[in-house]
Amino acid sequence: MCRQPIMRCRLRLDRENIRCMEKPAESLSSDQVGLHRWRMSDLDALERAIYESLDHLVPWMPWAADPGRQQTADFLTRKQKEWETKEAFDYAITSGSVLIGACGLMRRIGAGGLDIGYWLHPRWTGRGLATMATAALVGQGFQLAGIDRIEIHHDAANPASGAVARRLGFAEVERRQAPEGPAAPGGVGIDVIWRMSAVQWKARTAEHAEGAS
Known part of the structure; x- marks a missing residue:
C-alpha cells in the first residue's frame, strides 16, 4: 500500500507542536494527506464518505451497521468533547479539499499508552495514505506527556490494518480472543495487537533522518 519510504513523508506541524504537549496539534499535513481535528x-x-464506503466499512466497523445523519452529527459532537477532556484525539483525513477517511489517538489501553484507529474511503486505498496518516499520529502521540507506547488493534480477519502497522515498524505482541466475540460481521473475534515504544520510534525516526541526509 505505501510505496514511499516514511522518510519522505515530511510533516509540517503547527507551532503548538512542542515536546510534552497536553494535546496534539489540531492540524497536520504531509505531501499527500492532511489531518484536521473534527x-x-x-x-x-x-456523511458522504461513510455512505460511499459502507461496503468497505460494515465488515469491520460496528458503528457502520447503523449510519445516519443524526448518528454522524452525534459522533462529531462526541469527538469535540473527547478532545477537550483528552480522552481521545480524532481527525478527518483529507486529500486536497476532499475528506477521505478518519483516524484518531485514543486512551483505551491504560496509563502511558494510546491506541490508533483509522479507515479510508475505498477509492483512496492502495496509495499508502493510511500509512502516512498513521505515521503523523504516532509522531504526535509520542509528544504527549507521559506516553511511552502506542498500539494498533485489529481483528485477525482484517490483515490490511495490520499491514499499516507492519510498514511503520510496529511489532506484533499478542493475539487474544475478544471477550465478547467478533465486534463486526467480518471479524473472527481474535484481536491482533501491534506495539511501538517511544524509544523504538525515536530510533526509527533518527535512522530515517540519517538515511535522508
Missing part, C-alpha cells in the same frame, strides 16, 4: 462543518463530507 469540526461540525465536516458533517456533510463525513
Whole structure:
C-alpha cells in the first residue's frame, strides 16, 4: 500500500507542536494527506464518505451497521468533547479539499499508552495514505506527556490494518480472543495487537533522518 519510504513523508506541524504537549496539534499535513481535528462543518463530507464506503466499512466497523445523519452529527459532537477532556484525539483525513477517511489517538489501553484507529474511503486505498496518516499520529502521540507506547488493534480477519502497522515498524505482541466475540460481521473475534515504544520510534525516526541526509 505505501510505496514511499516514511522518510519522505515530511510533516509540517503547527507551532503548538512542542515536546510534552497536553494535546496534539489540531492540524497536520504531509505531501499527500492532511489531518484536521473534527469540526461540525465536516458533517456533510463525513456523511458522504461513510455512505460511499459502507461496503468497505460494515465488515469491520460496528458503528457502520447503523449510519445516519443524526448518528454522524452525534459522533462529531462526541469527538469535540473527547478532545477537550483528552480522552481521545480524532481527525478527518483529507486529500486536497476532499475528506477521505478518519483516524484518531485514543486512551483505551491504560496509563502511558494510546491506541490508533483509522479507515479510508475505498477509492483512496492502495496509495499508502493510511500509512502516512498513521505515521503523523504516532509522531504526535509520542509528544504527549507521559506516553511511552502506542498500539494498533485489529481483528485477525482484517490483515490490511495490520499491514499499516507492519510498514511503520510496529511489532506484533499478542493475539487474544475478544471477550465478547467478533465486534463486526467480518471479524473472527481474535484481536491482533501491534506495539511501538517511544524509544523504538525515536530510533526509527533518527535512522530515517540519517538515511535522508
